[in-house]
Amino acid sequence: MSSFLRPWSWLVLAALVPSGPDASVAADVPVRARPTRPAAETGPVTSLRLGNFDYVSATDLAVWLGLKGAWTEPLRKLTLTDKANPDNRAEINVDNRDTLIDGRRVLLGNKAVLRNGRLYVSRIDAEKCIAPLLRPGLGVPLPPPPRIIALDPGHGGKFAGTENKSLGLQEKDLALDVALRLRGLLEKAGYKVVMTRTTDVALGPDLTTDWTTRSLIANHAGADLFVSIHFNSLFPDTKTTGTEVFTFPPQFQRSDQSWSEGVDDTERMPSPVNRFDHWSAVLAGAMHRDVLAALQTTDRGKKLKHLAVLRGLNCPGVLVESAFLSNDAEARRVATPEFRQQIAGALAAGVRDYGAILDSLRPGPQPPAATMAAPAASISR
Ligand SMILES: [Zn+2]
DSSP: OOOOOOHHHHHHHHHHSOOSTTOHHHHHSOOOOOOSSOHHHHOSOOOEEETTEEEEEHHHHHHHHTOEEEEEETTTEEEEEETTEEEEEEEEEBTEEEEEETTEEEEEEEEEEEETTEEEEEHHHIIIIIHHHHOTTSSSOOOOOOOEEEEEEOOBTTBOOSEEGGGTEEHHHHHHHHHHHHHHHHHHTTOEEEESOSSSOOSSSSHHHHHHHHHHHHHHTTOSEEEEEEEEOOTTOOSOOOEEEEEOOOTTOOOHHHHHHTOOOOOOSOOGGGGGHHHHHHHHHHHHHHHHHHHOOOEEEEEEOOOHHHHTOSSOEEEEEEEESSSHHHHHHHTSHHHHHHHHHHHHHHHHHHHHHHHHHSOSSOOOOOOOOOOTTSOOO
16 A cells, blocks of 8 residues: 555544444453554554454554444444444444445445454455545555546347347447447536447457456556446346446456355456456445446445456446346346436446546645536436
8 A cells, every 4th residue: 555645534534533431342342452653554553363354343444444344243343333323334244245325225346254353354344445435545545536437338249148039139239339328428427438339349259358358448548447338138037127337356366256156366466457446446435336326226245356347457446237138127227217317327327426426536726627417317416
C-alpha cells in the first residue's frame, strides 16, 4: 500500500477506536500494541496465517477502518458498523465467504474464520474488498476523475453468448442494445465513450483473441473505466434470477468460479488489471448498488472471476450481468426496450456515482467533472 492518507482518516481513527463496554470486539480481544507506523499506511496487522494466507482480526480491521465491531450472532456473525452512519456496515459470517456490505451481498475471496473466539478475515479481503467498499479513500492514491469510459457489449458475431431460444433472445444483441443506450446517456453527460463494438461482430477469430481485444481497445483509447455488459444463464436451471457484478480477483486469490467447482484457480502472477483492484472494487460497489436499486432484481452478489476481458486492462474494470436469460420471466423483462433503458440508466448512475465518490475524496476545489442528472430509477446516495 502506498502512503496516501486523507486528513479525515486520522480524525475517524482517533475518534472511533473501540473503547468502553459497548466495544464488544475490543472487549473480547485485547487490542495489541499498535504498530509505530499509522495503521492507514500499513493496513491492519497480520495476526494469523492459514495456508498461504495472512489473516487480520476483526478488531484490527475495525480499528483500521474506524468502525465499531460487535457480534450480532455470537461466534457466528460479526458486524462492523460506522457509528455515525449505521447503514455503512459489513456483516461477516464465520466459516463463510458470504458477506453483506451496506446491505448488499459481497463474496469474499476467502472464508472468514473463527480462532479462539475471534473472527479473522484474509488480509487480501480486508484490503481489496472490504476497505474499498467501506472506506474508499483509505490508503491508496486517488485516480483522476473518469472522463473516457470504455463500454464492452459482450460477445458478437459468431459468438452469440447465451440464448433463450424459446423467446428468440440472444445475449449479444441485448448487450449491444444496452451499451448503445448507455453510450447515449454518458455522452449526454459529457463523458467520452469508447465502444469495443457497435455492430454484430466478433472481435477475433477465437474466443481468447475476442476477449483480449476488448481490453486492448480500451487501453488504446486511454480509458479511465471499463464496463462489460452481459446477461446471465444457468441452463438447465431456469429458476435462478438476479444480478451479479464481477471484478478480476486480486493476485493470490481464487475466483468465485473456483469455489463453486472446488478447484483452486489462484493466479500467482499479477495481471495488469490487478494494479486497479481497489478502484475496480469501488466501481463495482457503485454499479452493484445502482443496478439493484433500479431493477429491483435478486442480489446474487459482487463476485470475483478470472475474466479474460478484464485481465489486461490499464484501468479499473467491471463486468455486469444484470439479469438471467435462462429464466423466462426475467428474459421477458430484458426483451422490452423499457427495461434495457433502465439497465443503461443504472449503469450510467454507477459511472456517475463512482466519479462522485472520487470527487468526495479529493481535497480542495473540485475539478470540473462530467455531470449527469440522476436517472429516475436510481436512488440518492
Ligand atoms: Zn456473456
